[in-house]
Amino acid sequence: MKVTASLLLCLCASLFADPHVVKTSDFTVRPSLSATLLPEQAIPISIPAKEWSTFTIQEILPHGSKVSKGQVLVRFDDESYLKKLRDAESAAQAGKLSMANAEADFVSAEKYLPMQLQSAKIKAEEAAEAWDYFRNTRRNNEIAEANLSLRQSELRLDSEREELAQLEKMYKADDLTENTEEIILKRQRETVKAVEIMLELAKMSHKRKLEVSLPQEAVGLEREAQSSAIALKEHEQNLPRNLELKRIALEDARVNAKRSADALAALQAEKELFVIKAPADGYFYYGSMQEGRWSTGEPVKALVPNSPVAPKRPFAVVVPADAKLRMETTVDEATVRLMKADLKGFATMTGQSETSFPVSVASVASTPGLDGRYRVTLTAEYPKDLPVVAGMTASAQVLAYEAKSVITIPVKGLRSNGEGGWEVELQEAENKIKKVSVKRGKTWGEKVEILSGLEKEQTIIVPGA
Numbered sequence: 001m002k003v004t005a006s007l008l009l010c011l012c013a014s015l016f017a018d019p020h021v022v023k024t025s026d027f028t029v030r031p032s033l034s035a036t037l038l039p040e041q042a043i044p045i046s047i048p049a050k051e052w053s054t055f056t057i058q059e060i061l062p063h064g065s066k067v068s069k070g071q072v073l074v075r076f077d078d079e080s081y082l083k084k085l086r087d088a089e090s091a092a093q094a095g096k097l098s099m100a101n102a103e104a105d106f107v108s109a110e111k112y113l114p115m116q117l118q119s120a121k122i123k124a125e126e127a128a129e130a131w132d133y134f135r136n137t138r139r140n141n142e143i144a145e146a147n148l149s150l151r152q153s154e155l156r157l158d159s160e161r162e163e164l165a166q167l168e169k170m171y172k173a174d175d176l177t178e179n180t181e182e183i184i185l186k187r188q189r190e191t192v193k194a195v196e197i198m199l200e201l202a203k204m205s206h207k208r209k210l211e212v213s214l215p216q217e218a219v220g221l222e223r224e225a226q227s228s229a230i231a232l233k234e235h236e237q238n239l240p241r242n243l244e245l246k247r248i249a250l251e252d253a254r255v256n257a258k259r260s261a262d263a264l265a266a267l268q269a270e271k272e273l274f275v276i277k278a279p280a281d282g283y284f285y286y287g288s289m290q291e292g293r294w295s296t297g298e299p300v301k302a303l304v305p306n307s308p309v310a311p312k313r314p315f316a317v318v319v320p321a322d323a324k325l326r327m328e329t330t331v332d333e334a335t336v337r338l339m340k341a342d343l344k345g346f347a348t349m350t351g352q353s354e355t356s357f358p359v360s361v362a363s364v365a366s367t368p369g370l371d372g373r374y375r376v377t378l379t380a381e382y383p384k385d386l387p388v389v390a391g392m393t394a395s396a397q398v399l400a401y402e403a404k405s406v407i408t409i410p411v412k413g414l415r416s417n418g419e420g421g422w423e424v425e426l427q428e429a430e431n432k433i434k435k436v437s438v439k440r441g442k443t444w445g446e447k448v449e450i451l452s453g454l455e456k457e458q459t460i461i462v463p464g465a
Contacts, residue, residue, distance in 0.1 A: 019427050020413060022450075022458045027408050029401035029444040031335050035347070035378060037392045039323035042289045043279050044314035045073065051266045052081055055274070055309045063286040063303075064391075067278040067318065074316075076309070078274040085267055092264040095257035102246075102253035109246040113239045120228070120235040127228035131221040139214055146209045153202040157195045164188045282321045285390065288314040294391060319390045327359065327380055327394060330373035338400040338442075339364045339376055345398035347380060349388065357383055359396050401442050407450040413462040414440060414448055424454065425461040433461060 047055050059075040067073065167188055171181045278284065287300045300315070309315050327347065331339065343361040348354075358381050365375040378396060382388050409424065417423040417437060426436045438453030454460070 017461045017463045019459045020410060020462045022407055022409060022454050022456055022460060024405045024407055024456055027401075027403045027406050027442070027444070027447070027449050028399065029338055029442055030345070030397045030399055031331070031338055033329045033331065033376065033378070033396045033398065035327035035329040035394050035396055036294055037325045037388055037390055037394065038289050038294060038328045039319045039390050040326055041323045042285075042317040042319050042390075043282075044288060045276060045316040045318060046314045047273055047276075047309060047311040049270050049273055049311040051263070052084070052270050052273070053311060054080065055311060057303065057305050057307050057309060059305065060303055061284050063284070065284045067282060067284045069278055069280050071278045072275055073278055073284055073318070074276040074309075076274040076276075078271075081267075081271075081274065085264075085271070088260070088264040088267050092257075092260040095253075095260035099250075099253040099257040102250040106243075106246045106250045109243050113243050117235050117239050120232045124225075124228035124232040127221070127225040131225035134218060134221050139218065142214060143210060146206045150202050150206040153195070153199045157192070157199045160188070160192045160195045164192050278318055280318060280320045282323065283319045283390065285317050285319060287316065289317050289390075323390075325380075325382070325388055325390060326362065327378035327396065329376050329378070329396075330369065330371075331376055332373060333368070336364060336374040336376070339374075339398070340400075343398045343400055345378075345396055347378070347394045347396035349386065350393045350395070352386070353395075355383060355386055357381055357386070359398070361398060401444075403441075403449065406441075407454055407456065408447045409450055409454070409460060410462050411443060411446055411448050412464055413460050414438070426454075427459040427461055 049055070056077045057074060058077045059072070061067065061071075061073050164185070167181075167185055171185065285294075286303050287294055303309070303315065339361060341361050341363060345359050345361075346356045347359045348356050359378045362377045362379045363375075364377075368374050378398075380394075413424055414422055415424075417435075421437055422440050423435050423437050426434045428434055436453055439451040441449030441451045443449070
């Protein structure tokens with residue numbers, strides 16, 4: 001069964017395989033490259049804004065315009081910006097005034113708050129002294145004074161009554177009362193009545209003083225002493241805090257004023273960004289030229305009036321008039337292994353294949369880009385009568401490898417031997433097939449260079465040929 005299967009497999013292989021006579025020929029590797037002409041120097045155009053984020057195109061020169069240094073390239077709408085600038089100016093001025101008020105308030109507090117504390121101390125000391133003096137001295141003195149005044153009133157009444165009694169005895173002994181004597185008696189009687197009334201008033205005043213006035217005054221003085229002591233303690237606690245609060249408020253006002261001033265300065269610095277001028281004589285191109293590529297796409301198509309432009313990101317370039325043009329392309333990993341600096345070749349511009357010119361490889365990237373392709377830069381000697389500008393495209397061929405009179409075979413005739421080497425099926429006499437190990441060289445297209453293991457005029461089997 002196994003013999004039958006092997007015979008069948010060999011039969012099928014022979015049906016789909018052709019013999020190939022080994023010959024020698026010149027072997028060249030010429031990768032074809034599609035390149036874009038880009039300037040060696042391109043000045044990116046962007047909006048280096050930090051404060052303002054909205055830039056809407058008002059006017060913009062057409063793509064590819066020839067420009068002179070200082071010529072307006074783009075003009076943006078600045079109406080909203082100017083309103084914001086006015087608000088920032090007002091905020092900065094208000095910040096200055098607030099800081100001035102805070103400084104004056106703090107200076108006043110530094111002088112006035114200690115005075116308040118001193119006044120509170122004096123008031124507390126005076127209230128405490130008044131209460132102590134009243135309690136220990138003045139109250140007793142006033143009671144003694146009130147008692148003395150009442151006693152004097154009583155003694156005076158006794159004196160006036162005694163005088164009246166003496167007058168009555170004296171005038172009664174005469175058995176005759178003259179008019180003058182009657183007047184004196186009447187006057188004395190009135191005096192006694194008046195003194196009696198005064199005594200009653202004195203008693204009432206004495207009673208009120210002892211029972212009402214002095215107790216009320218004692219309460220008032222005690223309360224005043226207590227409240228003054230409490231007020232002093234509050235001042236001792238609060239006045240330093242209030243002064244520190246004033247200091248903090250001043251520092252906040254200074255910080256806010258500086259922030260407002262900085263914000264205004266930053267906004268004012270961006271006033272010139274609403275008009276972008278050409279930095280040099282040359283050509284104005286939409287898009288950006290970075291890492292050997294000219295980036296266009298939807299953002300570039302949106303560079304029309306009334307459309308926004310994102311800050312900080314290049315959206316156009318100015319190519320100086322004297323900038324040299326290089327050819328930029330990207331290749332896959334297989335092709336980049338064939339490339340190296342100083343390789344020579346030729347190129348033709350798209351649409352003008354009848355005119356070719358020499359090119360050479362200037363540099364080859366050692367790492368791939370984000371798309372997995374490798375950047376290759378070419379320099380060219382453009383014919384003087386060939387008009388070239390940035391953005392044009394060309395086709396180039398570079399001689400990456402050349403060998404004279406070497407053996408090449410179809411790639412399909414070569415296969416792995418399973419041990420890290422390569423082999424071919426050699427057809428011998430009587431159609432016998434022999435596997436022969438070979439050493440391979442460069443591969444290009446459908447051909448592979450054989451360095452050893454085969455000789456000219458030998459015949460190999462090429463499956464599927």
